Amino acid sequence: MFSKKRAFAVTAIAAGAALVLAGCAGGSEDAPDAAPTFDPNEEVTLDLAFWGNDVRADLYNQAIEAFNEEYPNITVNASFLGFPEFWEKRQTEAAGGNLPDVMQFDYSYLRQYSENGLLHDLDPYLGNIIDTDPLSENILGIGVVNDTTYAIPTSTNAWGMYLNPKLLETTGVEAYEGGGSWEDYQDWMAEVTDAGGGSVWGGTDYTGRIQNFEIQQRGKGEDLFTDEGEPNFTEDDLTEFWESGQAIRDGIGVSAQTLEEVYPKSGFDAALTTSELTWDNFGAGYLGNLGEGYTELGLVAPPITEEGAKDLYLKPSMLHAIAANTEHPEAAATLVNFLINSPESGEIFGTNRGLPASETALEAAQLDPLGQQIAEYEASIADRLGDAPPVPIVGYGSLEEKFRQLGQELGFGTITVEDAVSQFFAEMDVVLNQ
Structure with a gap:
């Protein structure tokens, strides 16, 4: 699956490089001055988009159901496509300024979308709405472009x-x-x-x-x-x-x-x-x-x-990002935090998205023998792990x-x-x- 994804990405990235993406309001200029908080009583609807298949869709549905037990006032409308179709649709939405509130994201597109003002600055939410304690500095650094955090890895590989x-x-x-x-x-x-x-x-x-x-x-x-x-x-x-x-x-x-x-x-x-x-x-x-x-x-x-x-270095298997055009950034950050950090997310997804990047999610994941072997391998190379290179x-x-x-x-x-x-x-x- 990964190798096919990479092959598709070559074509999609080349095409995307020629596309002038419409800039959207957002980024650090729109970030609130005070630490943001989410009002759990506010009725909110969020769109969530990811790539994958029916198996992954079922896992996301389970995760959304668990999320709604804690946040019943946030309605999450999820949709998924195959990898190439996913990015074709995002390109169209980007041009119209109507990207989904929360997106599963690929590392290869992070610079393109962030530098065109299409992704929301996540720094104001780190340490409050988005828990950073379970995420190492190396992992958090993966989603940084030009000194601003635009995405959080769901999982890693090396x-x-x-x-x-x-x-x-x-x-x-x-x-x-x-x-x-x-x-x-x-x-x-x-x-x-x-x-x-x-x-x-x-x-x-x-x-x-x-x-x-x-x-x-x-x-x-x-x-x-x-x-x-x-x-x-x-x-x-x-x-x-x-x-x-x-x-x-x-x-x-x-x-x-x-x-x-x-x-x-x-x-x-x-x-x-x-x-x-x-x-x-x-x-x-x-x-x-x-x-x-x-x-x-x-x-x-x-x-x-x-x-x-x-x-x-640790490379993200995938990340989660928030669109700059979202009308509910605090609720979107709450969903991102749940999908990355919650024990429920770790238990539901296991290694479907890669080895969980969050310690709390990893502890809850039921690793098969190969997943456990990969976890032990990544622990064994800790002394050789440096900061991730600049975003591609x-x-x-x-x-x-x-x-x-x-x-x-x-x-x-x-x-x-x-x-x-x-x-x-x-x-x-x-x-x-x-």
Whole structure:
């Protein structure tokens, strides 16, 4: 589900970048001077919109029912669509200034909507209507754009390495322990590939994922982009990164042609590779694709670029935001707080929206074994977690896809590293200056 969502997001973000969204009143200029409070006796109707399927819709209905037991005077009208349709409708509503009061929100759109004045400033509600005690500073910082909080994460994920213990057993190679250097990881991949006899590989060319470039840059103390949206890396940085994957492309990793044959599965969930660097919420999808006989996976930390660096961070699986055009911001903030922080919300949603970001919701969630494993993993990398990078630039999704495509061409040998770097910087120039 996540991978499909990301694919749709590339198209939607590219289209959205060309759309001039109508600015709405709101933001910090409309924030009340005193700490706002909600009058529980006021009759209020709120529109709530989210993406998902019938399963998630049923969970939201249960959450709204629990919310109304505490706030019977707030009527919540909920609606949902698939991910691409959800954003198509939001674009239309944004142009007309009639976005839903409360929206499930995607990280990739946060800068676009907030900078166009379409989202309400949440800072006045933090610490009063919206309880911040169960939310860490790292998590609260995720929804900040230009020093203003516009959204609160419902759930989080982090970059990690999944391992296939069942497939590893066939090679006789011990599981990768996590951490270590990138060279250590490549050496381990080579050992697995040698033992795999042409049917099992240690992994894929991780230099095809922009996230691996990102954590290496963060290991050096640099995010990919500055707070002002300017690139924070050079052509030499990217050249060095892509050149570091040459040994993997030369045979340590599964070939680009083999990956093409199993697409849309990856080498990992096609049971060809024993490791995969990816977001930790991909585990359920991997188990589903691997099928019968696969009941568990390993999950360890990715390699380390610089010891002690805060290279990893928590990314929101999704967030909740309030429209700037809402007529009932206090009631909307009350609903957001319930959907994120309440024990009832944690118990109802579990890990449907990802690992709950709120401690109170997480404590109430009934985690399945994989959910518990992810929770333990995120706790284990606490020392490596730094502040989330600046909210993605408008058009980041198209850059992420371009990075993947160039990585694929490098795998096929149809392009040189020099040409790949040149093409990526040309694409980035277009995105940043559109």
